[in-house]
Amino acid sequence: MSFTITPVKEHIGAIVRIDDKAHLLDDDLIAACRAALETAGVLVFPQLNLTDKEQLAFTDKFGERVNFSKTVPGGKDADEADVYKITLDKKVNTEPDYVLGTFFWHMDGVTIDQPLPKATFLSARKLSATGGQTEFASTIAAYEGLSEARKAEIADLKVIHRMEASMRPIHHTEIPDERLNRYRSMAVEMVHPLVWTQPDGRKSLVLGTHADEVIGMPLATGRSLLARLSEWAAQPAYSYSHEWQEGDFVIWNNCGVMHRVVPYEDDSGRSMHRTTIMGTERLGRPLKELQAA
Ligand SMILES: [Fe+2]
Structure with a gap:
């Protein structure tokens, strides 16, 4: 069997073409994908048309699977456990907030007290007529591209991440109590370093709409810094927009890439x-734990 992995851009994206889907679990392909995930951040397998079972088998070859969305619609009613259905279809999703939040830059699983999910795997089952492209931005390339002065300035900053912050853009001035209580029941206020030194020594930025407050900075100053860093990471050189076709399968390094739809x-x-x-490193700590220490 043969496969090719072709970069899309210098800093982000690669296309994986496999001559026969039957070889998807071959060790040499998995090893090559694992390496490419680190260098390219996002891997696109055009029109692979995986079943849930095939997707889970591929996922399991990569690491320990985790489903951190069990408490939201689509998280536990899938045909296969650990497959989360992302949809705004009202028949499946009675709580659209969680999916509407994905319209904004985020990393998956940041407000859960567990190691940050290492990688996300997504199969396109049905597409919308308009919109729906998924955009990715490399937070590793974004960090590396910063000036030395900026790197020094942000080196030791810590940021409070809140699920309700990622939901603010989908509400008017105030989040209704019922929704606020729901968000707080689903997530934990987590404190993460802004700059993350990963196991291989590379550094990345931990960003997204859930990044709410830079500890030790006035609220507006901190939020402005976070917004500027997100804009920096989203510049064309560091980002890739995927125009889905039905059956496409895309995986990305959730520890080095933020995404939105x-x-x-x-x-x-x-x-x-x-x-x-699941990733291997417990990056941050719950705010409550730090306050109690
Ligand atoms: Fe996501």
Whole structure:
């Protein structure tokens, strides 16, 4: 069997072409994908048309699977355990907040007290007529591209991440109590370093709309810094927008890439099947734990 892995851009993205899907679990392919995930951040397998079982088998070859979305619609009612269905289809998703939040830059699983998910795997089952492209930005390339002065300035900063912060853009001035209580029941206020030195020594930025407050800075100053860093990371050289075709399978390094989706209509039936693997490092700590120490 043969496969090719072709870079899309210098800093992000690669296309993986396999001559026969039957070889998807071969060790040499997995090893090559694992390496490419580190260098490219995002791997696209065009029109692979995986079943849930095939996707789970591939996911399991990469690491320990985790489903951190069990408490939201689509998280536990899938045909296969650990496959989360991302959709705004009202028949499946009675709480659209969690999915509407994905219209904004984020990393998966940041407000859960467990090692940050290492990689996310997504199969396109049904697409919307308009919108729905997934955009990725390399937070590793973004860090490396900063000036030395900026790197020094942010080196030791810590940031409080809150799920409710990632939900603010989808509400008017105030989040209704019922939703606020729900968000707080689903997530933990986590304190993460802004600059993360990963196991291989590379550094990345931990960013997204869930990044709410830089500890030790006035609120507006900290939020401005976070917004500027996100804009920096999203510049064309460090980002890639995936125009999905049905059956595409995309995986990304959740520890070195943030992502968002271009808005699509909620009655489009767009449906994506997600699996996730656990990382190895418990990056941050719950705010409560730090306050008690
Ligand atoms: Fe996501």
